[in-house]
Amino acid sequence: MESDFKGIREKRQKCAEEVKQAWQSEKDEASRVIQDFGSYTTLHGFHFVFDSASRIRRIIWFTLILLGVIFLFFQFRDNWRKLRNNQSVIGKDLEHSQKMLYPAITICNQNMMRRSKIMGTDAQTFLDQQDHVKFKYSGENLLDKETSPDFNIEESVIKNSHNLTEMLKTCEWQKVPCSAANFTSFVSFMRGVCHTFNSGQDGHRDLYATTAGKIQALSLYLDAQPEEYYGPYSYDATGFKILVHDQRELYPNIEDLALDVTPGFTTNIRVRRSKLISLPTPFKSNCGERNLTSFKEYSEYACLTECYTNITVRECGCRVLSMPSVGVNETRFCTAKEIFKCVFPIFSDFNPSNCDCPVPCTKVTYRVQASMAYAPSSHVWDTLFPLFNLSSNDTDKVTEYQNYIRQRMVQVHIYYETLDTEITEEKPAYDLNDFGSDVGGNMGLFLGCSLLTLCEFVDLIIIMCLRCWRKRNAVDLKGDQFQ
Secondary structure, three states, rough: OHHHHHHHHHHHHHHHHHHHHHHHHHHHHHHHHHHHHHHHOOOOOOOHHOOOOOHHHHHHHHHHHHHHHHHHHHHHHHHHHHHHOOOOEEEEEEEEOOOEEEEEEEEEEOOHHHHHHHHOHHHHHHHHOHHHHHHHHHHHHHHHOOOOOOOOOOHHHHHHHOOOOHHHEEEEEOOOOOOOOOOOEEOOOEEEEEEEEEOOOOOOOOOOOOOOOOOOOOEEEOOOOOOOOOOOOOOOOOOOOEEOOOOOOOOHHHHHEEEOOOOEEEEEEEEEEEEOOOOEOOOOOOOOOOOOOOOOOOHHHHHHHHHHHHHHHHHOOOEEOOOOOOOOOOOEEOHHHHHHHHHHHHHHHOOHHHOOOOOOOEEEEEEEEEEEEOOOOOHHHHHHHHHHOOOOOOOOHHHHHHHHHHHHHEEEEEEEEEEEEEEEEEEOOOHHHHHHHHHHHHHHHHHHOHHHHHHHHHHHHHHHHHHHHHHHHHHHHHHHHHH
């Protein structure tokens, strides 16, 4: 029995020694693999840590490599933070074109509806109820007068607004005659029916300018018809609002952006085209577009209009003139009382930031510069009066005719100042290419290595793991044999 136990102990001791020798062999082999790695790796100074006979020298080189790794880590951290900040820079450039798309030109009379058409009708009542001057003296008694249930302000505006055929006395595009048929129209909240030249809509071909200057201008001679002015929206001025805008702006912001053009003057409007290119999320400009229910083409102003319409319909149960009608009962317009009591207070508290209306990533705008000259000149009367059998002695008729022209007629020329487009492009201040360049440069500076050096370390780790796995399997096999 004792001899049997002694045999088992000897067998266990022998097996333990074999396992110990196997682990020692694995350790020695791992050390040789690392020494071999140090002899061929491109990491500068790494082989001195293993090959040098001097311990002090090995410690120095290990310390230098460790410091290089630490500095590299801090540089990597700073570069990563810089990449995550998503900062941008603005670049300016000029793009010259042989021909350039002519902008859309929107013209609105300062008056909403003609006096001669609305007196004694519901349209007059509707305007009177919004008249802040009359409201100041009549109080809310003015709001007590009701319009008929079937009164539709949009239909009334379309029917009673100034007729473009009557207002447009002469029209020339690049010295070629044009007419009201070259315009499209839409309804504005305060100006009634507005008319757009070169809108780009169906049936209207795009017009291009091939040279800058007045020779390829849109020249208009307009009659403001001041005797037809009525209502609160015509108090501010006589004449027209003219807006130069992109064709994608089918319903442009007339009140805030349009130029006021007054009778008695020749107005030259010089146009410069600009393009703004922004960056999407995660950059601060956060540009983009989204589908709109009421508009085919996206623009920031169209999006804000739809947002304000939805708020107005939800809070007031109605919509006002010029608001889109998709999803809304088209016959349900706000009364004057609802406009005063509900719509205007909502508008005063309206915050555009509450609407999801990003800036388009590519936005075309037009910068305009207007110059005005008193018109017509005094000399023109010397030419005109003989044609009408008038002389300078007919003082009353001469004065009447001069006042008639200067109080109602507007002459305007709209043309490109240059065919250069000013491009303002937002670009990433620091992108992946810059990040990779900085990391690679820092790796070379502090450790003298490259991306392939990292691949060498990955290769070493894989080799070591495979060797460890094989040795472990061999040891486990021997243990099983002992069992």
